Amino acid sequence: MESQKLIEEIRRAVTEVKEKSQEMVSVNALINYLNSLEKEVEEHRDFDQRKFESEITVFRAEHERNLAHYDAQQQHSLELLRSVIAYGQAALKSAILINGGAAAALLAFIGNIWAKGIVPQAVSSITNAIIFFSSGVLASAFGTGTTYLTQYCYSEEWNKSAKLFHILTIIVVLFSYFLFAMGAYASYEAFVKHLALG
DSSP: OOHHHHHHHHHHHHHHHHHTTOOOOOHHHHHHHHHHHHHHHHHHHHHHHHHHHHHHHHHHHHHHHHHHHHHHHHHHHHHHHHHHHHHHHHHHHHHHHHHHHHHHHHHHHHHHHHHHTOOTHHHHHHHHHHHHHHHHHHHHHHHHHHHHHHHHHHHTTOHHHHHHHHHHHHHHHHHHHHHHHHHHHHHHHHIIIIITTO
16 A cells, blocks of 8 residues: 555544544554554555566566567568578579570580581671670679679668669669570571571
């Protein structure tokens, strides 16, 4: 029981005695009253202590639940970021691989037909395809650089710049795939026009 409530309780008891037109109070009655009041105060103190401990336990449980939820969200975000990075790296690697492989294959093919003297006019058409494939490799390498800049900006919490580089990286990778498609089409045209006829 709080001290203010205790004083109010004593005042109420004294007022009751006064209203009964009693001017004197027995010392024994006062001591008995104070003892019962003390007992009541002790019971309230135990109740308040238990209530406080209960509230602390509830607060700790809620706090631990909130921390676990926050930790789960952070882990989810981290795993999502890792998967995005992994997929982005895979896209860049595949863009470099398909463009570089196609350019290397066409160079080997040109060397082979040039050595045999077969249809040298086809070489000029095939070089257009090699230019597309080589440009695709260059675009992919540029995309690798923009990926680094994206991660750097995210780590420095420059979110607007990071999003800009992120979008730029996606555009560059898609452009690299487009260059591969253009190179494949240029190769097809060269084969159909020159080598099929030759």
